[in-house]
Amino acid sequence: MNINVDGWSKSEHIVVAVSTGIDSMSLLHILLNDYQDTYSKITCVHVNHGLRNESEEEERFLQEYCEQNHIELYVKHLDLTHLVQKGNSIQHEARQRRYDWFETIIKDINADVLLTAHHLDDQLETIFYRLFTGRSTRNSLGISSVTYYDNYRICRPLLNVMKSDIITYQKVNRVPYYEDLSNHDTKYVRNDIRHRLLPAIDKNPNLNTHQLLKFKEWHDRELQSLNHQAQDFIIQFVSESEKQRKYTFSRDTFNALDTNVKMIVMDRLFNKLGQQLSIPQTSYEEWFEQIQSNKSQFNLDLTDKWIIQIAYDTLIIMVKSEVDKNKIYNMHIERPGNYLFNGYKIHVSQNLPLTTYPLKVRVRQTGDVFKLNGQEGHKKVSRLFIDNKIVADEREHIPLIINNSNEIIAIGCLYVQENFKDLIMISNNGDE
Numbered sequence: 001m002n003i004n005v006d007g008w009s010k011s012e013h014i015v016v017a018v019s020t021g022i023d024s025m026s027l028l029h030i031l032l033n034d035y036q037d038t039y040s041k042i043t044c045v046h047v048n049h050g051l052r053n054e055s056e057e058e059e060r061f062l063q064e065y066c067e068q069n070h071i072e073l074y075v076k077h078l079d080l081t082h083l084v085q086k087g088n089s090i091q092h093e094a095r096q097r098r099y100d101w102f103e104t105i106i107k108d109i110n111a112d113v114l115l116t117a118h119h120l121d122d123q124l125e126t127i128f129y130r131l132f133t134g135r136s137t138r139n140s141l142g143i144s145s146v147t148y149y150d151n152y153r154i155c156r157p158l159l160n161v162m163k164s165d166i167i168t169y170q171k172v173n174r175v176p177y178y179e180d181l182s183n184h185d186t187k188y189v190r191n192d193i194r195h196r197l198l199p200a201i202d203k204n205p206n207l208n209t210h211q212l213l214k215f216k217e218w219h220d221r222e223l224q225s226l227n228h229q230a231q232d233f234i235i236q237f238v239s240e241s242e243k244q245r246k247y248t249f250s251r252d253t254f255n256a257l258d259t260n261v262k263m264i265v266m267d268r269l270f271n272k273l274g275q276q277l278s279i280p281q282t283s284y285e286e287w288f289e290q291i292q293s294n295k296s297q298f299n300l301d302l303t304d305k306w307i308i309q310i311a312y313d314t315l316i317i318m319v320k321s322e323v324d325k326n327k328i329y330n331m332h333i334e335r336p337g338n339y340l341f342n343g344y345k346i347h348v349s350q351n352l353p354l355t356t357y358p359l360k361v362r363v364r365q366t367g368d369v370f371k372l373n374g375q376e377g378h379k380k381v382s383r384l385f386i387d388n389k390i391v392a393d394e395r396e397h398i399p400l401i402i403n404n405s406n407e408i409i410a411i412g413c414l415y416v417q418e419n420f421k422d423l424i425m426i427s428n429n430g431d432e
Helices: 022-033 055-068 081-086 091-108 120-132 163-173 189-203 211-237 251-255 259-272 281-291 381-387
Strands: 013-017 041-048 072-077 113-115 146-148 153-155 239-241 246-250 297-301 306-311 314-319 330-333 337-341 344-348 359-362 369-371 378-380 400-402 408-411 424-428
Touching: 013 022, 013 091, 022 041, 022 163, 041 055, 041 091, 055 072, 072 091, 120 189, 120 211, 211 246, 211 251, 211 259, 246 251, 251 281, 251 314, 259 281, 281 297, 281 306, 330 337, 369 381, 369 408, 378 381, 381 408, 408 424
Parallel strands: 013 041, 013 113, 041 072, 113 153
Antiparallel strands: 146 153, 239 246, 246 314, 297 306, 306 314, 330 359, 337 344, 344 424, 359 400, 369 378, 400 408
């Protein structure tokens, strides 16, 4: 039986994850007997989930096997009883805990690579599973032969080996192993695929499950292209504010992207923000439909902290606005000078007539109107904000300056009454 040893070098310390099943025991056996010149040191790791009566016996068996072959063995006992009592599925949780511990052990013993016994039948099962559970759009369709992490990598040297070849190898070499009967329980989706669905397909002379491998190859090439498109969009069109930890980009430009590229763009931006969110495709599609709508301003909740804010032509991923304890609602100005109001700088000239004082500075109120420059009549402040596409949150921070006759004579950076130009100047203080 030939295995793929390209994932590590002769000078490296390999760690083999062994469950005592036929796959991992056969992998360990062939590494010890046929490929012992491909590494510098070999170590075994085993996780005892404690869920079956045979678990303790299997652990003792592996300890004896490793002692006979002069291999270091590290064992982890997992306590999953609380999940079992709640009736929760333990497969995902158990896998996460296993790999967290593998990473810790590899670091502690200064090893280089973790080897698992995933084989070709596992690959076909995974492709089938991801296709029919809708988990293929933003991820590789199957299992990678090598997965890289910060301080180590995972290699799967049996990934091109069929299960039947492993069984033949075990019989010829009389490799000892334990059979986990739960692997045949079709109440688990993957077991059902493995034992019922894939064999049924192969029984049809016009069908061949190995065609899935060709589809995976095509899919992964297309996915790579989509990833390049998403990265190009982020580089060209996404503006990042490090201080406020937010991303801003054009709503129209985003809408023009392919749906799959949009999802990858969002995934990448959430990851850059440190939000490891797993957004279902259906949720994304609902959001994209709203983003393409004619609504000018609205928010989409990501978590209790993060939102996607749509503001006219702009799309922003940002922290939800909280009540700003430092926000100013009212201020009185009785002399010339420079003043700060909610991130805006207000300059009042010494030439401003004394009869104008005191000035009142406040945020907008319902019904506020101001006198138009150069023409008759008044205009609502709310309409001015709409015309200038001012984001809803920002409207609550913009300073309005009112003179002692209760007239609005300045509105943020948007308006200054003719009589007060060069006398009152407001600028955004750039607090971003």
